[in-house]
Amino acid sequence: MTIKRLLTNTTRPLVRMNKYSNSTTIGAHFPVSPGTISPALTVPSSIPRPPYAETGVVPPSPNTIALHGPDVVAKMRVACGLAREVLDLACGAVEVGMTTDEVDRLVHETICERGAYPSPLNYAGFPKSLCSSVNEIICHGIPDSRPLMDGDVVSFDVSCFIGGVHGDNCGTVGVGEVDEDGKTLIKATKEGLMAGIAAAKPGGCLSDIGHAIHEVADKYNFSTVRKYCGHGVSNHFHAPPFVKHFRNSDKCVLMPGMIFTIEPMFAEGNQASTTWTDNWTAATVDGGRAAQFEHTILITEEGVEILTLNPSNPVE
Numbered sequence: 001m002t003i004k005r006l007l008t009n010t011t012r013p014l015v016r017m018n019k020y021s022n023s024t025t026i027g028a029h030f031p032v033s034p035g036t037i038s039p040a041l042t043v044p045s046s047i048p049r050p051p052y053a054e055t056g057v058v059p060p061s062p063n064t065i066a067l068h069g070p071d072v073v074a075k076m077r078v079a080c081g082l083a084r085e086v087l088d089l090a091c092g093a094v095e096v097g098m099t100t101d102e103v104d105r106l107v108h109e110t111i112c113e114r115g116a117y118p119s120p121l122n123y124a125g126f127p128k129s130l131c132s133s134v135n136e137i138i139c140h141g142i143p144d145s146r147p148l149m150d151g152d153v154v155s156f157d158v159s160c161f162i163g164g165v166h167g168d169n170c171g172t173v174g175v176g177e178v179d180e181d182g183k184t185l186i187k188a189t190k191e192g193l194m195a196g197i198a199a200a201k202p203g204g205c206l207s208d209i210g211h212a213i214h215e216v217a218d219k220y221n222f223s224t225v226r227k228y229c230g231h232g233v234s235n236h237f238h239a240p241p242f243v244k245h246f247r248n249s250d251k252c253v254l255m256p257g258m259i260f261t262i263e264p265m266f267a268e269g270n271q272a273s274t275t276w277t278d279n280w281t282a283a284t285v286d287g288g289r290a291a292q293f294e295h296t297i298l299i300t301e302e303g304v305e306i307l308t309l310n311p312s313n314p315v316e
Contacts, residue, residue: 034276034281035099037145038145040128046115053121058237075234076234076259078162080169080307084158086158100130100132101143107158116162126142130157131157134148139157139290151177152175152176155171156171167307169261169296170292184220185222185266185291192224192245196210200262200297205250209230210247213262214246214247217266223267228282232258245263254299259296261295261296263294268284268289270288295309
C-alpha cells in the first residue's frame with residue numbers, strides 16, 4: 001500500500017507536528033518542510049524598478065483610495081495581462097518532482113524577458129520573484145528546493161511591475177493525482193473569487209464582496225482566511241481599499257476608477273494561521289490545506305472589468 005492509502009484508511013486521523021511553526025497536519029499529506037532557498041535571481045539593469053527594489057524598503061501606501069483615469073487604466077491592462085500570462089505559464093508547467101524554485105526561475109526569466117520587474121522580489125526583503133504555497137501553506141511561501149509531490153495542492157502568486165504599475169494575480173493547481181477533497185477545495189475557492197467579483201459594482205458596498213465570498217465558503221464547509229486581504233494596486237503594490245474575504249461591516253462605496261484585488265483563501269479546517277520562522281510563510285494552524293485565487297479588477301461605470309482575465313485559458 002502507498003503512504004496515501006495507509007493514511008486515508010486509518011480510523012483515527014494522524015496528527016504530525018511541523019517543527020518550523022506551531023501548526024499540526026491532520027490528514028493524508030505530510031507537513032510541508034522548507035527546502036534550500038537559492039540566491040535571488042538578478043534583474044537586467046535596463047528594466048525599470050519599483051522604489052523598494054534595491055533597498056527592500058517599501059514606501060508608505062497612500063491613505064486615500066485612488067480613482068484612476070484612462071492613462072493608468074491602460075497601463076494596468078498591460079501589467080495585469082502580463083501577470084496573467086505568466087501565471088498561466090507557471091500553473092501549466094507544474095509536474096511531480098519539479099521544485100518551486102524551478103517555477104520561480106521560469107517566472108522570473110519570463111517576466112524579465114518582457115521588460116518587466118517581478119514585484120515580489122525584495123519587497124520588504126522577500127527573497128524570490130514568486131510566492132509558492134503548498135498544501136497547508138496559505139500564502140507567501142518562499143520557492144525552494146522541495147520537489148512537488150503527487151497529490152500536492154499549490155498556489156502561485158504572480159505579480160509584475162511594468163509601465164510604472166503592478167499587475168497581480170494568483171491561482172491554485174493540483175500536482176499529479178489530487179484527492180477529491182483537494183479538488184473541491186480548489187473549485188470552491190475559485191467559485192468564491194468569482195462570487196466576490198460578481199458582488200462588486202459601482203455604487204455598491206465594499207463589504208458586499210466579503211459577504212458573497214463567505215457564502216461560498218459556508219456552502220462547501222470551508223473556512224475563509226481573515227488575516228490576509230485584497231488591496232488596491234497600481235503604482236503602489238499595496239494600497240487602499242483593503243478587501244476582506246469574510247462577512248464584515250466595512251463601509252466604503254465602490255466608485256468607477258477604483259482598482260483592487262480580490263484574493264480569497266479557503267482552508268479545509270481552521271482559518272487561523274501561524275507564520276514560519278522565515279517571517280513570511282503563512283500556514284494553517286491545524287495543517288488543513290489551503291487554496292487561493294486572485295484577480296485584479298477595475299470598477300467601471302457599467303460594472304466590473306477583470307484586468308487579469310484570460311477567457312481563452314482560465315486557471316483551473
